[in-house]
Amino acid sequence: MIDVRFSEAELEQRREHITRFIRDRVDAAGVDGVVLGLSGGIDSTLVGHLAVEALGADAVHGLVLPATVSSEGNMSDAERVAQDLEITYDVIEIEPIVDSLLSAYPEAEGDHEAVGNARARVRAVFNYLVANHEQRLVLGTGNRSEAAVGYFTKYGDGAVDCHPIGNLYKGQVRQLARHVGVPEDLAAKTATAELWADQTDEDELGISYDTLDSILATHVDGPLSVAATGRLLEVDEATVERVRGMYDRTEHKRTVPPAPDPLD
């Protein structure tokens, strides 16, 4: 595999670069701070840390938004992160809202993907309720690995004002998290979207993040062909092609929705 990790000096550079980015976005928007969803996972934990470093704890509002499929461990970790960072946070159960969507449209009941994505979109509604009310920006927590293969809910966790860690592969997210002092149990935790019971990213994607990061760095974001990537990483060409296919099929999630060209 490709080792995507930074050197210590590069990590410190990234930390400064991202905290400056967050400050610049807030200043340019003329708002009073940021809001973000805290899931107990490493992406939101790292963004929470960097936001506090950039803006101070008073300018960061956390939302812990449990669903019935959320594990108690993750929800208590999310609260622990907010408490350790000394930020204001709310805990709001989202399932009553998901239930009311399904009682209005029972046809979707039992469709775990549609309902799971609705959970992510209900969370986006709360983020923007707080952002509008308190003059804040919504911070995204998506990383390059998820974005490249479209592993996020369109207008759910993808509905944000900026992506502070959007250029980091998952392996780099874990490394930067350790560098800024995130506790090891959180930095090493298995990634899960928790949109339905027992979901994990690697199971659903059918690939480990180490392999995904390597294929992205080499082929999707890098110059090597499918065959050269397969040889270099010692993975099947079919795996490289599968990742490339996910990237191509999810282009619509990374771009502004199109309209027809203007008439001449």
Ligand SMILES: Nc1ncnc2c1ncn2[C@@H]1O[C@H](COP(=O)(O)OP(=O)(O)OC[C@H]2O[C@@H]([n+]3cccc(C(=O)O)c3)[C@H](O)[C@@H]2O)[C@@H](O)[C@H]1O
């Ligand atoms: N070619 C195209 N051009 C324009 N739009 C297109 C399109 N193809 C689909 N669409 C639209 O996109 C929709 C499908 O996209 P979307 O609604 O996102 O749904 P979809 O991509 O099917 O599902 C989201 C995936 O992201 C994962 N996820 C979600 C949230 C968080 C995390 C996490 O890591 O925590 C992971 C989730 O487990 C699932 O695998 C379609 O229903 C359609 O409306």
Ligand SMILES: Nc1ncnc2c1ncn2[C@@H]1O[C@H](COP(=O)(O)OP(=O)(O)OP(=O)(O)O)[C@@H](O)[C@H]1O
């Ligand atoms: N229960 C939740 N409460 C609040 N926000 C949530 C919750 N679940 C998901 N989110 C939001 O959706 C984002 C996307 O989830 P995702 O699982 O990709 O990231 P993560 O949980 O931070 O890290 P990991 O991918 O390692 O699990 C989270 O970072 C968080 O902002």
Ligand SMILES: [Mg+2]
């Ligand atoms: Mg998660």
